[in-house]
Amino acid sequence: MSDKEKELLQITEERKTPFYVYDKEVIAEYYNRIMNAFGSGIEIYYSIKSNSNIQIASLLQKLGAGIEVASAGELMLAEKSGFNCKNTIFSGPGKTHEELREAIKARLLCIMIDSIEELETIQTISAEYGIVCDVGFRVNPNASSPKFAALKMGGEKQFGIDEEIIGNAIERLPFMPNINLMGIQIYLGTQILEHEEFLNYCRTVQECIKRLYEKYSLPFKILDIGGGMGISYVDLKKELNLQNISAELKQIIFEYHELFPDCKVIVESGRFLLAMSGYYITKILYKKQNKGITYLVTDGGMNHCCNATYRGKLLRNNFPLSILGKPNADEIETEIVNIVGPLCTPDDLLGNKVSLPIAEIGDYVCVHRMGAYGYSFSPLHFLGHDTPEEILLCKSAYKIIRNRGKKEELLLNQIYE
Numbered sequence: 162m163s164d165k166e167k168e169l170l171q172i173t174e175e176r177k178t179p180f181y182v183y184d185k186e187v188i189a190e191y192y193n194r195i196m197n198a199f200g201s202g203i204e205i206y207y208s209i210k211s212n213s214n215i216q217i218a219s220l221l222q223k224l225g226a227g228i229e230v231a232s233a234g235e236l237m238l239a240e241k242s243g244f245n246c247k248n249t250i251f252s253g254p255g256k257t258h259e260e261l262r263e264a265i266k267a268r269l270l271c272i273m274i275d276s277i278e279e280l281e282t283i284q285t286i287s288a289e290y291g292i293v294c295d296v297g298f299r300v301n302p303n304a305s306s307p308k309f310a311a312l313k314m315g316g317e318k319q320f321g322i323d324e325e326i327i328g329n330a331i332e333r334l335p336f337m338p339n340i341n342l343m344g345i346q347i348y349l350g351t352q353i354l355e356h357e358e359f360l361n362y363c364r365t366v367q368e369c370i371k372r373l374y375e376k377y378s379l380p381f382k383i384l385d386i387g388g389g390m391g392i393s394y395v396d397l398k399k400e401l402n403l404q405n406i407s408a409e410l411k412q413i414i415f416e417y418h419e420l421f422p423d424c425k426v427i428v429e430s431g432r433f434l435l436a437m438s439g440y441y442i443t444k445i446l447y448k449k450q451n452k453g454i455t456y457l458v459t460d461g462g463m464n465h466c467c468n469a470t471y472r473g474k475l476l477r478n479n480f481p482l483s484i485l486g487k488p489n490a491d492e493i494e495t496e497i498v499n500i501v502g503p504l505c506t507p508d509d510l511l512g513n514k515v516s517l518p519i520a521e522i523g524d525y526v527c528v529h530r531m532g533a534y535g536y537s538f539s540p541l542h543f544l545g546h547d548t549p550e551e552i553l554l555c556k557s558a559y560k561i562i563r564n565r566g567k568k569e570e571l572l573l574n575q576i577y578e
Contacts, residue, residue, distance in 0.1 A: 162486060166527075169440060170485050172552060172559060173525050179443040179461030180550040182559070183217060183532050187438035192224045195390070195430060198403030202414040203426045206250060208388070209235050209242075211431025211533040212439075214551055216562040218242035221434065227270070229429050233260040236267065246270070250385065250427070252299065252346065254321075262286055271297045271383055273346045275321055277330050280340070287339035294339060297383055299346040300324055302369040321346075324369065331377050344383030345373065348429065352391040354401050362389050363413050374420065384417055384426045390433040394469075394530055395478040401433075432533040439532025441466045441549075442485070443502070443511075445524045455498045459526055462502010463509040465549045467539040469528045472508040479515045481529035487518035494519055500526055504544050536563075545571055 162170075169182060195205055206227040209218055213235070218228065219242045228244045230236045231253035239249050251264045252273040261279075264272050265286055274280050274296050287294040299321035322330055334342055347366045353359045366386050373379065393399045403410070417426050443461035450456070463470040469480040482500065487493060496519050500512035511528060520526075541548045548566030552559050 162488075166483075166485055168554060168557060168559075169442060169527060170525070172554075173442060173444075173485065176550060176552070177565065178525065179441065179459075179465055180552055180565070181465075181531065181536055182440045182442065182552045182554050183212075183214075183435070183562075184438045185220060185553055185555040188217070188220060188435060188532070189224060191434050191437060192221065192226065194403055195428060195433070196225075198407040198410055199414055199428060200407075200411040202411070202418055203428050205434075206248075206385070206427045206429050207434065208429050208431030209238055210537060212435050212535070213238055213537045214562055215242040216553060217435070218244070220553075222248075227427070233257075233263050236260075236263060250297075250346075258282065258286070265290060265292055265294050268292070269295070271295050271343050271385075273297045273299045273385065274330070275299050277322065277326075277333070280330055280333065280337070284337040284339050292339060293341050295341050295343045297342070297344045297346050297385065298322055298327060298330060299348070300327055300369065300373070302347060302349070302365065324373075327373065328377070331379070342379065344381040344385065344424070345370065346385035346387070348385075348387030349389070351387075351389050351432065353389045354391040354393055354399055356401065356406050359389060359391075359401060360406055360409055363410065367413055367416065370417075371420070381421050381424055384421065384424055386426065386428060388429040388431075388433065390430060392432055392436040392530060392533075394436075394480045397481060435532035436530045436534075437532060439530065439535060441469070441528040441531045441535055443526050443528075445520055445522055445526060446503070448520070448522055455496060457498050457500045457512075457520055457526065459500060459502055459511065461546075461549060462504055462511055463506070463539070464502065464504060464541060464543045464546055465539050466502075466511065466528055466531060466535055468534045469511055469531065470502075470508060471510040471513060477513070479512050480531070482512050482515055482517065483527045483529065484518050484520045485525040485527050487520070487524070503546065541566070542571060 206229045207221045208229045222243045227248035228239045229250050230239050246267045247270050249269045250271045251269055254275045283294055301321035301323045303324045391401050443459040445457050446460050447458040463472055471477050495516045497514055497516055502509040550565040551563035553562045
């Protein structure tokens with residue numbers, strides 16, 4: 162049994178399942194992987210949508226990260242986590258007038274504009290407050306999303322202003338005295354695992370930035386070049402090792418600074434920073450057979466750990482799974498099982514026909530690589546179960562960073578007699 166499994170098992174003896182555990186040292190390791198690969202010419206901005214716990218965000222702030230938010234709620238979380246407004250960017254396609262008012266008054270580093278109509282709204286609000294607002298344009302380039310990006314965010318998607326019509330926005334700027342254009346944001350896709358494909362992604366972004374500069378002669382102060390870096394949940398031997406392409410990445414960043422000497426180059430990350438640090442642990446309540454299939458029924462599932470389940474997905478592989486305290490599957494007798502949670506839906510499937518060491522009632526199932534898009538991505542109140550505890554592990558010690566929820570929270574904001 163590995164030292165990590167011993168630590169996780171120790172926590173199960175002291176805390177009630179289900180819960181999340183995040184390893185502080187792994188978070189720091191992946192932050193440093195990005196910095197070492199790209200070099201000192203970048204700044205990492207944490208996408209807080211990937212994990213909304215303020216102590217996780219605070220840890221990244223102390224490591225030197227800025228933050229990317231996409232709602233007034235996330236802006237509040239950023240402030241509570243210790244981020245300075247001048248290290249905060251606000252993105253997203255559907256910012257409300259109320260959210261824009263908050264962001265403008267907060268004097269953020271940059272509001273990334275997603276449409277010409279949003280630009281006009283920001284001018285109106287900024288003029289009302291007598292503020293000159295720093296903005297950037299999110300650009301949807303004349304290029305397809307990366308071939309091997311599992312999640313495509315460019316091309317025929319709802320994000321940004323098409324490169325073909327960005328001139329329509331730029332030509333309005335002389336008539337908008339309360340707008341200060343700082344730069345641009347380009348984010349074409351994410352979950353890229355192929356080294357060459359990731360370099361192609363970075364070059365595609367760079368080519369778009371150069372085209373815009375040559376056409377409009379804009380002295381960009383901020384270049385948000387997105388993220389795209391992938392984490393493998395299926396083939397555990399397949400990993401985007403940024404160090405293997407570090408020389409090429411540093412050259413791209415060098416070229417940015419040659420073209421724009423005073424520019425802040427931002428690399429966004431959420432999943433790559435956090436996924437490897439996290440574990441979701443749930444207890445086996447029942448073991449049963451239906452139509453020849455062995456089911457392990459656990460006390461948590463899709464409601465807490467939606468990203469690992471089969472909800473709404475026709476094709477899907479299992480996330481890395483283990484039975485805590487059991488040897489690896491190649492060292493012990495195994496069985497094929499389906500791991501299901503407590504919910505009344507067939508989508509509540511944590512593991513489909515997965516080979517695991519023979520487990521018993523009372524054993525613990527661990528879903529690995531769940532530091533990102535776990536708690537924050539899940540329908541936490543579906544079927545009314547308590548929300549899970551969150552725990553931060555530092556070496557052999559741990560602390561609670563989010564309390565387990567209570568059923569009474571289901572009544573919050575409801576009107577009843």
